[in-house]
Amino acid sequence: MSDTVAVAQLNLGGAVTDLFRSVLLFLPKALGFVVILVVGWLVARVLRTAVDKVLERVGFDRAVERGGIRAALGRSRYDASDLVGRLVYYAVLLFTLQLAFGIWGPNPVSDLIRGVVAWLPRAFVAIVIVVVAAAIASAVRDVVANALGGLSYGRVLATVAAWFIIGLGLIAALNQIGVATTVTTPILIAVLATIAGILIVGVGGGLVRPMQARWDRWLDRAGTESQAIAEHARAYSAGQSDARQAMAPEPTPAAPDAPAQGAPAQGAPVPATTAPTVGFDRPPAGYPSEPSAEPTQVLPTTGHQPPTPGR
Amino acid sequence: MTPSPAGYSVRLAAARAALADLADRVGTPGLAAAATLPGLLAAVDQHAATLRDLLGEDDRGPSPIGLAGYADGLRDMAGDLGWRLPQPEQVDWTRAPWLLVRLVAVCQLAATTSR
Numbered sequence A: 001m002s003d004t005v006a007v008a009q010l011n012l013g014g015a016v017t018d019l020f021r022s023v024l025l026f027l028p029k030a031l032g033f034v035v036i037l038v039v040g041w042l043v044a045r046v047l048r049t050a051v052d053k054v055l056e057r058v059g060f061d062r063a064v065e066r067g068g069i070r071a072a073l074g075r076s077r078y079d080a081s082d083l084v085g086r087l088v089y090y091a092v093l094l095f096t097l098q099l100a101f102g103i104w105g106p107n108p109v110s111d112l113i114r115g116v117v118a119w120l121p122r123a124f125v126a127i128v129i130v131v132v133a134a135a136i137a138s139a140v141r142d143v144v145a146n147a148l149g150g151l152s153y154g155r156v157l158a159t160v161a162a163w164f165i166i167g168l169g170l171i172a173a174l175n176q177i178g179v180a181t182t183v184t185t186p187i188l189i190a191v192l193a194t195i196a197g198i199l200i201v202g203v204g205g206g207l208v209r210p211m212q213a214r215w216d217r218w219l220d221r222a223g224t225e226s227q228a229i230a231e232h233a234r235a236y237s238a239g240q241s242d243a244r245q246a247m248a249p250e251p252t253p254a255a256p257d258a259p260a261q262g263a264p265a266q267g268a269p270v271p272a273t274t275a276p277t278v279g280f281d282r283p284p285a286g287y288p289s290e291p292s293a294e295p296t297q298v299l300p301t302t303g304h305q306p307p308t309p310g311r
Numbered sequence B: 001m002t003p004s005p006a007g008y009s010v011r012l013a014a015a016r017a018a019l020a021d022l023a024d025r026v027g028t029p030g031l032a033a034a035a036t037l038p039g040l041l042a043a044v045d046q047h048a049a050t051l052r053d054l055l056g057e058d059d060r061g062p063s064p065i066g067l068a069g070y071a072d073g074l075r076d077m078a079g080d081l082g083w084r085l086p087q088p089e090q091v092d093w094t095r096a097p098w099l100l101v102r103l104v105a106v107c108q109l110a111a112t113t114s115r
Helices: A002-057 A058-068 A069-073 A080-102 A108-147 A154-176 A182-207 A206-249 B006-036 B039-053 B064-080 B097-114
Strands: none
Touching: A002 A058, A002 A080, A058 A080, A058 B039, A080 A108, A080 A206, A108 A154, A108 B039, A108 B064, A182 A206, A206 B039, A206 B064, B006 B064, B006 B097, B039 B064, B039 B097, B064 B097
16 A cells, blocks of 8 residues: 555656656746847837937938828828838847747747748838839829820829829739739739720721821822823824834825724824824825925925814 | 822923923924914924824823823934934924924923813
């Protein structure tokens, strides 16, 4: 009986020893954890205050307010140096937490904090994108509104342009931080495709008729020019034919009253060997045919048949 | 829409220049002589009527392009056959050769057509 009591006592003692050991093993870690947290928190607060003071001393607020940030911060409780100090504070706090939880070895909280820390630069870039986009948008709105101030739709146009730029910036920022990429990208593409379609139909549709008129002019021009070329060629060959007839060495007295053979071939080039087309037989080699010194005499017109009437 | 195609207007200008040149060499002295020589004037008129029928279209007279082309063809072929355009002051207009009267008629048509 006493044996069993002794054994039980021994077991109890071992358990208590285990308990103490694990507590003693745990205590330094917990102490270190708390110390790190406290020190980090203190450092963070000191840094926040220091950054705030230094920035205010340097004149950061005034420099920032000269930009467009003042309007953005107008409704918040902080001024710019406050904001920067607070950012520093939370950053230091985050690193402190990471360090403190690192004591416990791999654990889910550390993973979470690491993920947040890794994500922070992208969030920063996204914020910068939004701020820059807002600044550009306000500048564009100012420029457009001033340039088109005389137009009734100038203000509307300026607002539309500004919101378009802000929308682009927002979508870019959301893409940057990886939020709703599957939603924003199709929306962006749809909006851009809509604008492109409006441009194509509106601008391109307006260009259909001028282009048509231009084509008409070109074809008309080509037609007129080819007509002129054909006319010139026809007249040229007619002239050649007449000259050949006139220069023929021996003017055989062709029947002067012979009518023209057929209708005058207007469209076809005159063959070289036929007589001039319109009722005009071989001309004499000279004019007038018999020498006559009398200037007022009615010169004979042999060889000149009267022109065919009724053309 | 009245087209003013560049190529066509260039051709038209070239034809007008050629006709003006021909008028200087032949047309002006020839028509001046015809003013005093009724026979020559009648012959020129007959030549002109023939040319109007030959070169003109149905409703209009011959165009400067057609007239210039005809004069070119006439002079080129005659030149190939050995005929040269005489100097205006050397021409005996009472005995003007057929080709010369023809060219005077071309100039008369060119002066009278409105196209």
